[in-house]
Amino acid sequence: MTHEEIMARVDELVAAGETSPREALDEVNLPMIRHWAEAMGDTNPLWRSVAPPAMTQVWTMYGLDPHRPAGDPLHATMKLLDEAGFTSVLGTNCDQTYARHLVPGERPAITTRLESVVGPKRTGVGEGYFVTTQNTWWVAAPDGRKEPVATMTFRVLKFKPGARVDPTQTVRPVVNRDTAFFFEGTALGELRIQTCNACGVLRHPPGPVCPDCHAMDRGHVVASGRGTVFSFLVHHAPQVPGKTLPLPLALVELEEGVRMVGAVRGEGLEIGAPVQVVFDRIDDDLTLASWSTRDPSYGPEEMGADSDDGPDLPVAAIPVTPTLVVSTALATRDFQDVHHDRDLAVQRGSKDIFLNILTTTGLVQKYVADWAREEGLPDARITACALRLGAPAHPGDTLELTGTIASRTDAEIVVDVVGAVSSGDHVTARVTVQL
Known part of the structure; x- marks a missing residue:
């Protein structure tokens, strides 16, 4: 199937517009809420009487039944891309808003429309198409009207798996007296x-002698990890050990004024694009610094970019076990x-x-809600959660959550x-929390 044939069918699905409401298989009920809370480790007493916002999508998940309504645009698009050879799927973005909590006894219904299909795009997991749908959940009001209770913009990547690359085969950098401090830092x-202790000049790459005052008294400072793309290229050949091609590489100008070269992941790579450092753990002895383009919907000055005092919320470390992965998938009916x-x-x-x-949506909202309760705000209600996924969370790893207050008023x-x-x-x- 050619790209043109795929997009012709996509145009038909987009033109079909919004579906008719499809009711949840079950009413909102306390046993399902309890199972969800147990799997997430969420002990919020509020869930004894209402459903967590992060469960909104759970009620209308299809479950194990392979049959789908003929008019379901997401399923139709997935089937189309399956037939074209794009057989794997990853969720990438989920932007939800919540008008109110759902309560036991209500049976929500969902309407969906296909917003766009963009591709083919080359990604770290393989070539694929990004599929975006718009969803609204409704509840029948006492007067017979349909009451909208939540919305979601949902994006998935439908892709052909690329050849697996062993990152431990990465060419290892030379570590010596001049560079050891840098890699000790990435591990942390x-x-x-590197800085000159005599005159204060910053320099990168590091070296034994200050280029300004020629002193050999060297130290270091910790950078903010933020910068902009000064220049970039995309490496297509030859193959680089431990790396997936094509490999975007950028010269990044840090906020501190020096420039560094590194691999870049994410969309929107262009000169002037804001980027944030990420750390790629290769093995127990090596962690490399690379770069990630920031989500433009947040803006370059947001996502905590102006905070120099560390996170405002306490760090939460969540062991990612096979039990957590499987039990939460079951609890979310995925x-x-x-x-x-x-x-x-x-x-x-x-x-x-x-x-x-x-x-992930549930764990993030639990983290923020737990903090709000500790802050003496038991009535705080999450009204929105815009979420973007990056590196996968596999068993044996630890998910470390940190939070920064982007804004605070008397209302939210x-x-x-x-x-x-x-x-x-x-x-x-x-995450937006209404007070």
């Missing part, structure tokens, strides 16, 4: 810049095989099973959350 999640069947996950291009996007608090695993940022999210 710090981007270090029976996609890559979340419970290791052999099929590997076959589809992953190294193991991994957390699904509904679980906006919290930026970053969840990191050993291979980089698993999730970046913006």
Whole structure:
């Protein structure tokens, strides 16, 4: 199937517009809420009477039944791309808003429309198409009207798995007296810049002698990890050991004024694009610094970019176990095989099973809600969560959540959350909390 044939069918699906409401299989009920909370480790007493916002999508998940309504645009698009050879899927973005909590006894219904299909794009997992849908959940009001209770913009990547690359085969940098401090920093999640202790000049690459005053008294400072793309290229050949091609490489100008070269991941790579450092753990002895383009919807000055005092919320470390991956997938009614069947996950291009996007959404919202309760704000209600996935969270890793207050008024608090695993940022999210 050619790209033109794919897009011709996509145009028909987009033109079909919004579907008729499809009711959830079950009413909102306390047993399902309890199972979800247990799997997430969420002990919020509020869930004894209402449903967590992060469960909104759960109620209308299809479950194990393979049959889908003929008019479901997401399923039709997935089937189309399956037939074209794009057989694997990853959730990438989920932007939800919540008008209110759902309560037991209500049976929500969902309407969906296909917004766009963009591609083919080359990504770190393979070539594929980004599929975006717009969704609204409705509840029948007492007067018979349809009451909208939540919305979601949802994006998935439908891709052909690329050849698996062993990152441990990466060409190892030379570590000596001049560079050891830099790699000691990356192992700790710090981007270090060499400085002259005599005159204060920063320099990179590091060296034994200050180019300004010629002193040999050297130290280092920890950079913010933010910068902009000064120049870039995309390497297509020859093959680079331990790297997936094509490989974007950029010369990044840091906020501190020096420039560094590194690999870049993410969309929107262009001169002047804002980027954030990420740390790629190759093995126990080597962690490399690379770069990630920031989500433009947040803006270059947001996502905690102006905070120099560290996170405002306490760090939460969540061990990613096979039990967590599988139990939360079941609790969110996501029976996609890559979340419970290791052999099929590997076959589809992953190294193991991994957390699904509904679980990540739940864990992020739990993190913020727990903090709000500790702050003496038990009535705080999450009204929006814009979330973007990055590195997968596999069993054996630890998901470390940190939070920064982006804005605060008497009416609401906006919290930026970053969840990191050993291979980089698993999730970046913006959570809005109404007081």
